[in-house]
Amino acid sequence: MNKYDAIIIGAGLAGLGAGIRLAHYGLKVCICERHSRIGGMNSYYHRQGMLLETGLHAMTNLARPGDPKSRPLLKMLRQLRLTLEQLKVREQHHSLIRFPERTLRFDNDFATFEASVADCFPAEIDGFRRLDRMLEEFNEVNLNNHFASARSLIGRFIKDPLLTDMLLCPTCYYGSALEDDMDFSQFAILYKSVIRQGLFRPGDGIKGWLDLLLNRYQESGGELRLNCGVSRILSKDGQVTGVLTDAGEVLSTAKVLSSAGLPETQELGELPGDARFGRVAFFESTHVFKELSESEETIVFFCNTERLTYRRPEPAVDVDSGILCYPHHFKFEPGDFRPPPTIKTSVLANPARFPAEKAAAMAEVEALTVRMTGADPGNAIFRDACTPQTIVRYTGRKEGAIYGSPDKCLTGKTALQGLYVCGIDQGFLGITGATLSGISMANLHLLL
Numbered sequence: 001m002n003k004y005d006a007i008i009i010g011a012g013l014a015g016l017g018a019g020i021r022l023a024h025y026g027l028k029v030c031i032c033e034r035h036s037r038i039g040g041m042n043s044y045y046h047r048q049g050m051l052l053e054t055g056l057h058a059m060t061n062l063a064r065p066g067d068p069k070s071r072p073l074l075k076m077l078r079q080l081r082l083t084l085e086q087l088k089v090r091e092q093h094h095s096l097i098r099f100p101e102r103t104l105r106f107d108n109d110f111a112t113f114e115a116s117v118a119d120c121f122p123a124e125i126d127g128f129r130r131l132d133r134m135l136e137e138f139n140e141v142n143l144n145n146h147f148a149s150a151r152s153l154i155g156r157f158i159k160d161p162l163l164t165d166m167l168l169c170p171t172c173y174y175g176s177a178l179e180d181d182m183d184f185s186q187f188a189i190l191y192k193s194v195i196r197q198g199l200f201r202p203g204d205g206i207k208g209w210l211d212l213l214l215n216r217y218q219e220s221g222g223e224l225r226l227n228c229g230v231s232r233i234l235s236k237d238g239q240v241t242g243v244l245t246d247a248g249e250v251l252s253t254a255k256v257l258s259s260a261g262l263p264e265t266q267e268l269g270e271l272p273g274d275a276r277f278g279r280v281a282f283f284e285s286t287h288v289f290k291e292l293s294e295s296e297e298t299i300v301f302f303c304n305t306e307r308l309t310y311r312r313p314e315p316a317v318d319v320d321s322g323i324l325c326y327p328h329h330f331k332f333e334p335g336d337f338r339p340p341p342t343i344k345t346s347v348l349a350n351p352a353r354f355p356a357e358k359a360a361a362m363a364e365v366e367a368l369t370v371r372m373t374g375a376d377p378g379n380a381i382f383r384d385a386c387t388p389q390t391i392v393r394y395t396g397r398k399e400g401a402i403y404g405s406p407d408k409c410l411t412g413k414t415a416l417q418g419l420y421v422c423g424i425d426q427g428f429l430g431i432t433g434a435t436l437s438g439i440s441m442a443n444l445h446l447l448l
């Protein structure tokens, strides 16, 4: 009963993507999830009769019918045996990168961004086009890529540090585990995912998408154990033999795929680990309003100081830069799940200050939200906060490191035979990236 071909740790998007692949191929697979609900960082909860989403601002890597099959989103869907119609792609209106002196605009047509760069930085447009061409040819998903500083490589093409900061603002905020910089491969992935390909939402929201994934997994024969944390990965003579659950049960297997994070997985396997725990943590406020005056922006990546600082702040939160998201500003269609009028504000946070300073942090972020959007706080019918502690509680990632360890494990291999890593610490993050990571690690290591 307790013997499996493969065990997956975590029912976030990476774990679900991997599980679906293995179940499709007839493996006896079990996903062990510590929580009572699937989705990991991307999940949902109910309050005051409303369904509220965690994590989801927008999905990246937009693809439309007829796009080349090599598009990451189409690859992901093909591997899951799902379609664009089932995902119900609802595109963004437009988004901004807003700094004190300049604002760049982008939507799902790259020409908009290119024209905006030409308009705001006429002296840099040739360099920007060269950078874009170089990125187009760069293979960011090559598992043999080594670390290179995005900031210094961008600097070879762009002379104005303001434009470099404006390119790093959305890419760091959507996926850098490194402070004040990012790995160039990560930059290339995020630039292509967010700026080149674009943003959208699933028409049925994150719950609809998770339901579809779970259904696909279970109808293919996959087993899901909720409230089933893994407290140890068992091994003998350097080979995985199974896992020990928090309840003390032993599940036997020769193959474990972990989406728990690289340093966390090294701890579970009692491996000599050198992967660092990440330092980048966020505070995200959610305000639901009775009504909000209409604007067409979907997401605003902002920096209110001259230069971008992307590092753990000394105080509880750093309100100098961050993300404003309007999850109800997408091109919805009748019958869709449409979030209520909502503003989500995400800023950098210091995990050591929580929970003691949660209320003060919320007041500071609410004041920022009001200042930047003109929203009337008196109109708010619900407010909530996702702190670094929330991330620890719901994902097990130490200190709420939202993008995991700065040390990625691109091959997915560990020091133990049969133990592999997928998800954000394998190197691909976000909803589409994490799912693709699970799929590709399952294909590479478990479907031999």
Ligand SMILES: Cc1cc2nc3c(=O)[nH]c(=O)nc-3n(C[C@H](O)[C@H](O)[C@H](O)COP(=O)(O)OP(=O)(O)OC[C@H]3O[C@@H](n4cnc5c(N)ncnc54)[C@H](O)[C@@H]3O)c2cc1C
Binding pocket: 009, 010, 011, 012, 013, 014, 015, 032, 033, 034, 035, 038, 039, 040, 041, 042, 054, 055, 056, 057, 058, 059, 060, 228, 229, 230, 231, 259, 260, 268, 282, 284, 386, 391, 394, 395, 396, 402, 422, 423, 424, 425, 429, 430, 431, 432, 434
């Ligand atoms: C506030 C916020 C906003 C975001 N916005 C976006 C967005 O707009 N667009 C986007 O694409 N991405 C967004 N992301 C990022 C995205 O959510 C993640 O990159 C992605 O979901 C990571 O998936 P994962 O499966 O790798 O990890 P996780 O979601 O962390 O899943 C790991 C799972 O493993 C489980 N687990 C861990 N340890 C154990 C254990 N020992 N035993 C059993 N189970 C265990 C956890 O409970 C969890 O369910 C956001 C994230 C946050 C927090």
